[in-house]
Amino acid sequence: MHDDSQQDEWSLETLAIRAGHQRTFEQEHSEPIFPTSSFVYESAAEAARKFGGQEAGNVYSRFTNPTVHTFERRLAALEGGERCVATSSGMSAILSTALALLSVGDEIVASRSLFGSTVSLLDKYLGKFGITTRYVELSNIAAWEEAVSPATKLLFAETPSNPLSEVADIPALAALAKRCGALLAIDNCFLTPALQQPIALGADLVIHSATKYLDGQGRAVGGAVVGKHDILEEVFGVVRTCGPCLSPFNAWIFTKGLETLSLRMNAHCENAMTLARWLDQHPAVNKVYYSGLEAHPQHALAKRQQRGFGAVLGFEVKGGQAGAWQVIDATRMLSITGNLGDVKTTITHPATTTHGRLSEDQKAAAGITPGLVRVAVGLESQVDIQRDLARGLDALEAQ
Numbered sequence: 001m002h003d004d005s006q007q008d009e010w011s012l013e014t015l016a017i018r019a020g021h022q023r024t025f026e027q028e029h030s031e032p033i034f035p036t037s038s039f040v041y042e043s044a045a046e047a048a049r050k051f052g053g054q055e056a057g058n059v060y061s062r063f064t065n066p067t068v069h070t071f072e073r074r075l076a077a078l079e080g081g082e083r084c085v086a087t088s089s090g091m092s093a094i095l096s097t098a099l100a101l102l103s104v105g106d107e108i109v110a111s112r113s114l115f116g117s118t119v120s121l122l123d124k125y126l127g128k129f130g131i132t133t134r135y136v137e138l139s140n141i142a143a144w145e146e147a148v149s150p151a152t153k154l155l156f157a158e159t160p161s162n163p164l165s166e167v168a169d170i171p172a173l174a175a176l177a178k179r180c181g182a183l184l185a186i187d188n189c190f191l192t193p194a195l196q197q198p199i200a201l202g203a204d205l206v207i208h209s210a211t212k213y214l215d216g217q218g219r220a221v222g223g224a225v226v227g228k229h230d231i232l233e234e235v236f237g238v239v240r241t242c243g244p245c246l247s248p249f250n251a252w253i254f255t256k257g258l259e260t261l262s263l264r265m266n267a268h269c270e271n272a273m274t275l276a277r278w279l280d281q282h283p284a285v286n287k288v289y290y291s292g293l294e295a296h297p298q299h300a301l302a303k304r305q306q307r308g309f310g311a312v313l314g315f316e317v318k319g320g321q322a323g324a325w326q327v328i329d330a331t332r333m334l335s336i337t338g339n340l341g342d343v344k345t346t347i348t349h350p351a352t353t354t355h356g357r358l359s360e361d362q363k364a365a366a367g368i369t370p371g372l373v374r375v376a377v378g379l380e381s382q383v384d385i386q387r388d389l390a391r392g393l394d395a396l397e398a399q
């Protein structure tokens with residue numbers, strides 16, 4: 001007989017396939033979609049109880065939708081968190097968390113190498129409401145310690161970083177957060193729970209852009225926050241009231257995407273590792289940034305806290321921006337785009353796209369040099385990915 005109470009014994013691969021689906025009376029095998037904005041009641045009394053929260057049940061899809069709840073339960077199980085709240089995008093997951101937890105005068109300490117829109121959100125929008133952010137080097141725990149103050153309420157990090165694959169020591173950051181009475185939030189976009197579970201390492205909150213690997217096939221935009229019940233109740237309040245909710249259709253896509261998460265992430269890692277080693281010995285490449293390489297400064301730390309090294313890597317080619325553009329323009333299969341987390345391999349020139357808004361000084365501080373190329377390795381044949389990059393790199397070497 002079907003029995004969800006066994007869930008505690010399930011491994012990650014099983015949870016990704018089976019957690020969170022509560023069958024309806026139709027006894028469907030695959031997770032259904034409920035594309036309905038609202039729900040009806042048998043009586044005025046039932047409506048009153050459900051609106052008042054005395055009885056659990058669906059009310060309105062801005063905050064209660066069965067398809068969205070399936071995705072939330074599944075992702076919470078994978079991250080090892082008590083509760084998950086899904087949002088319309090990764091950015092609205094970050095915004096909802098900030099609105100839930102912070103007030104005027106509070107401070108955030110964040111890693112310097114963050115997704116571009118996250119920096120704009122923290123500086124331009126939260127800054128407007130008297131919430132200030134200090135940025136520190138991701139892997140330098142002493143810098144974090146120096147930056148916290150009695151007003152610090154949130155530590156925020158993306159690890160590994162994009163595009164240089166820098167790694168933060170999550171248990172050390174969690175200990176620091178505890179000491180200063182702040183919460184630690186980790187943006188787990190690049191590794192997903194298949195490769196890293198920040199809550200088990202001591203983080204209070206995990207943030208996702210589901211747009212990336214959780215879907216994994218570039219079909220939908222969405223996000224999520226995972227953590228303890230009491231904190232997530234506050235985040236839920238923001239989403240319920242302010243409205244950055246996930247659509248049932250997108251929630252269904254992500255739920256089905258999760259079913260292949262482990263398989264995909266392992267394959268992404270394998271392709272990325274092979275490519276990193278090949279790039280590392282190519283004469284047109286000065287340097288490869290990938291935490292899976294033994295020479296990477298945080299390789300040992302990455303090995304300790306991650307189950308894999310992910311599939312986003314940076315490499316610096318000879319010839320500065322001209323060289324980088326030549327390699328990018330010589331590709332015929334790779335997608336030239338800023339996106340990542342897709343079965344299709346993407347290639348980007350960070351200095352003029354994703355990090356283009358930074359000043360020259362900020363770029364230099366973040367290690368975004370003119371010759372840097374970022375590849376988010378997909379699931380095409382490794383041979384074909386390599387051949388596509390070899391065309392430009394071999395030509396560069398011959399110059």
Ligand SMILES: *Cc1c(COP(=O)(O)O)cnc(C)c1O
Pocket residue numbers: 089090091092115118158187189190208209210211212221222223
């Ligand atoms: C894409 C991304 C985001 C933002 O997510 P959206 O779904 O695009 O809003 C946040 N953090 C990281 C690390 C990302 O890659």
